[in-house]
Amino acid sequence: MNIENTQSQMRKGILEFCILSVIRRGEAYPSDIVEEMKAANLNILEGTLYPLLTRLKNADMLTYRWVESNSGPPRKYFSLTPKGEAFYGELQATWNELANAVHALTQKI
Amino acid sequence: MKKIININFHSRVIPIEETAYEILQQYVESLRRYFANEEGREEIISDIENRFSELFADKLKKGAACITDDDVNAIIASMGRPEEFAGEEPETSHASSATGAGSGTSATGSGTASGTGATGSGPQQGYGPYTADEPRRLFRASNDKVLGGVCAGLANYLKLDPAIVRLLFVLITFTWGFGFLLYIILWIVLPTKALATNARKRLYRNPDDRVIAGVASGIAAYFHIDVWIPRLIFSLPLIIGIVTSIFQNIWWHFFRWDGGHILADGFGGSLFIAYIVLWIVLPEAITASEKLEMRGEKIDLESIKNTVKSDLESFKGRARDMGAEMKESFQNMGQQMGSQIRQNVQNFSAEAGAAARKSNSGIGHAIGVVFKAFFLMIAGIVAFALVMLLVALAFSGGGLLDLKSYVLDGFWEDILAWASFILCLVVPVIALLTWLIRRITGIRSQRHYLGYMFATLWVIGLISFVVLAGMVINNFRVRAHSEEDFALAQPSHGNLIIRARTNVHREYYDDDWWFNNGWRHHGYFYTLNDDSVFLNTVQIKILRSDDSSYHMRILRGSLGPGTNAALDHARQINFQIAQTDSIVLLPGGFPVTRDQKFRNQQVIVAVYIPNGKKFMIDNSVNRYDWMNLRVGRSHIEFDDHDRNDDSYDDEGFSLENNFYWNSGVQYMMTTEGLQRVNAMGKPEDRPERPEIKERPEKPDRPGKKENDEKPENPTPGNGGYRYKEPAKKNNADTPATRSSTMLMSHRPSRFVLFSLFI
Numbered sequence: 021m022n023i024e025n026t027q028s029q030m031r032k033g034i035l036e037f038c039i040l041s042v043i044r045r046g047e048a049y050p051s052d053i054v055e056e057m058k059a060a061n062l063n064i065l066e067g068t069l070y071p072l073l074t075r076l077k078n079a080d081m082l083t084y085r086w087v088e089s090n091s092g093p094p095r096k097y098f099s100l101t102p103k104g105e106a107f108y109g110e111l112q113a114t115w116n117e118l119a120n121a122v123h124a125l126t127q128k129i
Numbered sequence: 130m131k132k133i134i135n136i137n138f139h140s141r142v143i144p145i146e147e148t149a150y151e152i153l154q155q156y157v158e159s160l161r162r163y164f165a166n167e168e169g170r171e172e173i174i175s176d177i178e179n180r181f182s183e184l185f186a187d188k189l190k191k192g193a194a195c196i197t198d199d200d201v202n203a204i205i206a207s208m209g210r211p212e213e214f215a216g217e218e219p220e221t222s223h224a225s226s227a228t229g230a231g232s233g234t235s236a237t238g239s240g241t242a243s244g245t246g247a248t249g250s251g252p253q254q255g256y257g258p259y260t261a262d263e264p265r266r267l268f269r270a271s272n273d274k275v276l277g278g279v280c281a282g283l284a285n286y287l288k289l290d291p292a293i294v295r296l297l298f299v300l301i302t303f304t305w306g307f308g309f310l311l312y313i314i315l316w317i318v319l320p321t322k323a324l325a326t327n328a329r330k331r332l333y334r335n336p337d338d339r340v341i342a343g344v345a346s347g348i349a350a351y352f353h354i355d356v357w358i359p360r361l362i363f364s365l366p367l368i369i370g371i372v373t374s375i376f377q378n379i380w381w382h383f384f385r386w387d388g389g390h391i392l393a394d395g396f397g398g399s400l401f402i403a404y405i406v407l408w409i410v411l412p413e414a415i416t417a418s419e420k421l422e423m424r425g426e427k428i429d430l431e432s433i434k435n436t437v438k439s440d441l442e443s444f445k446g447r448a449r450d451m452g453a454e455m456k457e458s459f460q461n462m463g464q465q466m467g468s469q470i471r472q473n474v475q476n477f478s479a480e481a482g483a484a485a486r487k488s489n490s491g492i493g494h495a496i497g498v499v500f501k502a503f504f505l506m507i508a509g510i511v512a513f514a515l516v517m518l519l520v521a522l523a524f525s526g527g528g529l530l531d532l533k534s535y536v537l538d539g540f541w542e543d544i545l546a547w548a549s550f551i552l553c554l555v556v557p558v559i560a561l562l563t564w565l566i567r568r569i570t571g572i573r574s575q576r577h578y579l580g581y582m583f584a585t586l587w588v589i590g591l592i593s594f595v596v597l598a599g600m601v602i603n604n605f606r607v608r609a610h611s612e613e614d615f616a617l618a619q620p621s622h623g624n625l626i627i628r629a630r631t632n633v634h635r636e637y638y639d640d641d642w643w644f645n646n647g648w649r650h651h652g653y654f655y656t657l658n659d660d661s662v663f664l665n666t667v668q669i670k671i672l673r674s675d676d677s678s679y680h681m682r683i684l685r686g687s688l689g690p691g692t693n694a695a696l697d698h699a700r701q702i703n704f705q706i707a708q709t710d711s712i713v714l715l716p717g718g719f720p721v722t723r724d725q726k727f728r729n730q731q732v733i734v735a736v737y738i739p740n741g742k743k744f745m746i747d748n749s750v751n752r753y754d755w756m757n758l759r760v761g762r763s764h765i766e767f768d769d770h771d772r773n774d775d776s777y778d779d780e781g782f783s784l785e786n787n788f789y790w791n792s793g794v795q796y797m798m799t800t801e802g803l804q805r806v807n808a809m810g811k812p813e814d815r816p817e818r819p820e821i822k823e824r825p826e827k828p829d830r831p832g833k834k835e836n837d838e839k840p841e842n843p844t845p846g847n848g849g850y851r852y853k854e855p856a857k858k859n860n861a862d863t864p865a866t867r868s869s870t871m872l873m874s875h876r877p878s879r880f881v882l883f884s885l886f887i
Binding site for chain 2: 065070071073074078
């Protein structure tokens with residue numbers, strides 16, 4: 021058993037949930053998502069974000085539109101679809117359960 | 130000092146250092162490989178590139194003159210390398226089958242990717258998409274295959290460049306032959322899957338350090354070994370060749386008779402072929418990034434062992450599971466059997482057809498594979514034989530090409546010969562190589578015109594070969610002889626000694642290593658110098674003289690398209706006999722020049738011995754050979770009976786009453802036949818047996834008959850030598866009288882007569 025592996029396993033599980041929650045607050049540009057997560061002290065490689073977003077988009081959880089930027093070509097801004105919204109809802113419920121359970125278990129003396 | 134190039138990168142013009150550009154390219158390429166079977170691969174990569182371009186633009190806006198290596202590396206670090214993704218990504222799409230297996234691999238602790246993004250710990254020992262989360266399994270690669278994708282699958286499993294594994298397979302196949310069998314077994318057994326290349330390094334040819342093409346030093350760089358090792362291995366066959374050729378020229382001997390024995394089979398041959406294949410297939414490492422890729426991470430036996438070991442452990446687990454599963458399924462089997470069989474029978478016919486195409490793993494698949502393999506093997510053998518033939522021709526071509534100009538007559542035959550050679554032999558080889566390279570490099574052409582072109586050229590070659598064969602055969606259709614009496618001075622002691630000159634022309638070939646082996650001793654084309662072949666198709670016939678003196682008569686024969694032409698050829702034979710008292714010295718053969726052409730020229734020396742006189746034929750005549758071509762409408766006959774073949778009757782012309790003799794024996798002609806005599810000149814007891822060969826009547830062959838009846842001789846009865854039919858009628862006569870009638874006739878033969886008409 022190595023600790024890093026377990027840590028990354030834990031992180032993996034919540035990654036999608038966190039990303040969806042950032043996007044849910046409003047249209048988001050990928051690098052902004054990374055920044056926001058970093059600010060919350062949840063580090064993520066930008067390179068892993070793009071495939072994740074694409075997969076979510078292909079699964080109809082996300083949609084995007086091109087937004088003109090003042091410098092250079094337009095950027096992709098992602099937002100949640102109704103399906104993504106429902107998905108997020110379920111994830112949130114699961115998270116709450118998990119958090120409670122973990123909290124209950126770890127705080128027990 | 131660094132070169133800066135401008136690139137148009139996602140609608141932005143970016144000035145970038147060339148090295149930085151290469152790093153970027155390499156990174157994108159690694160992403161491409163990582164996401165090889167991701168549905169939205171292009172989109173993902175485009176997004177990432179877009180982000181790069183945006184960050185570059187930011188940098189430039191802040192006043193940077195150009196994008197440097199450091200800039201690119203910094204961005205890559207924040208993006209993360211593919212090997213770091215594996216530990217980060219949730220198991221969403223492509224790891225769907227790996228339920229809880231991730232912990233299985235990590236338990237073995239074989240260096241699972243553990244990139245903690247927080248530290249950005251750079252590239253480290255990590256696995257591609259299929260290795261971190263699943264137990265590594267052996268698959269056939271459905272996306273990267275030459276035949277069945279076995280090699281690419283193995284390469285993926287061992288994390289090697291597929292080219293390496295392919296090469297090994299080729300090597301094993303050509304060396305020991307079981308490589309192919311192994312391949313077929315794996316082909317049948319392994320399931321398919323689209324696999325990404327996870328080799329972190331590739332095999333290149335190293336242009337910086339090369340002797341021939343840099344193959345050896347490329348391999349050395351790949352395996353991190355000294356360059357002399359692969360070089361020594363590759364040059365081993367050559368060294369062996371040189372060593373053995375020093376000892377008794379063995380190498381060349383093999384080479385000549387077995388079409389390149391050492392080149393063609395054995396390990397040396399495989400190495401030779403491997404080198405050529407590598408030369409063709411491997412790209413040169415030109416750019417800096419390619420050179421980096423060429424060296425890559427160190428791959429040694431240890432790392433391969435580790436991957437296999439970790440795999441075996443997970444296999445053990447699976448085997449246990451399988452045991453349990455099987456127990457269960459056996460229990461179920463009883464109930465299910467009945468319905469199952471019924472269903473299977475129904476499905477089978479459908480499946481058998483479809484499976485071969487769909488590469489399911491079923492019986493149909495196995496049959497399909499075996500058929501395909503069988504076909505490929507035959508194609509391979511044919512191709513290999515063709516290549517070897519070409520190689521052999523290329524090496525012995527000097528000799529063969531030389532001979533060509535003796536057989537072929539005229540411009541058109543020459544053109545046809547080249548056309549049929551190039552189109553029938555070279556074109557298939559080129560086609561095969563093209564196909565092979567396409568297979569190995571994975572380039573597929575949508576256009577089929579190339580194939581049609583090859584096929585058309587080949588058919589043209591075949592047609593020109595047939596036409597050529599017809600023309601050439603026509604040149605060998607008719608045989609004619611000219612004859613000439615040799616003014617023999619009567620030997621003073623009543624003993625005639627016949628010798629053949631031995632050392633004539635030897636100087637031409639003794640220093641010629643090419644003809645130093647084999648041909649000289651085996652062939653009819655005795656030797657070859659710049660403008661002539663030397664034939665030794667000479668026979669000596671002993672007959673009874675019907676007066677009291679020796680006579681000698683020389684018959685020159687040749688083939689040609691018609692009697693005239695054949696006679697022309699025959700008369701050109703230069704066969705000069707010398708006599709010094711009792712010794713008659715025959716030439717060792719006769720030269721045929723390029724202008725004369727080879728038309729199976731022959732010389733017969735007929736020696737007439739009077740009764741009571743002696744003669745001896747020296748052992749030196751044993752160097753003569755004999756060869757007789759008979760070309761009919763539908764057949765070509767070749768016989769090479771030696772000097773004692775008594776039938777010389779191709780054109781109704783016969784010397785059938787000749788006596789059997791041995792060389793090196795003193796004979797005396799008696800009324801009974803030939804008698805051996807001892808050194809004292811006294812007859813020995815035993816007469817030579819068989820004294821006279823009674824020629825069995827030969828049934829006339831249809832093709833021959835036509836030729837036989839054809840000669841345009843206006844006065845057949847005038848021939849000095851009788852026709853076969855009259856001779857047959859005289860069979861009842863004693864041999865003595867028969868030969869005497871033959872020898873009495875000193876009228877010019879029909880051929881001489883015929884020549885007078887010309």
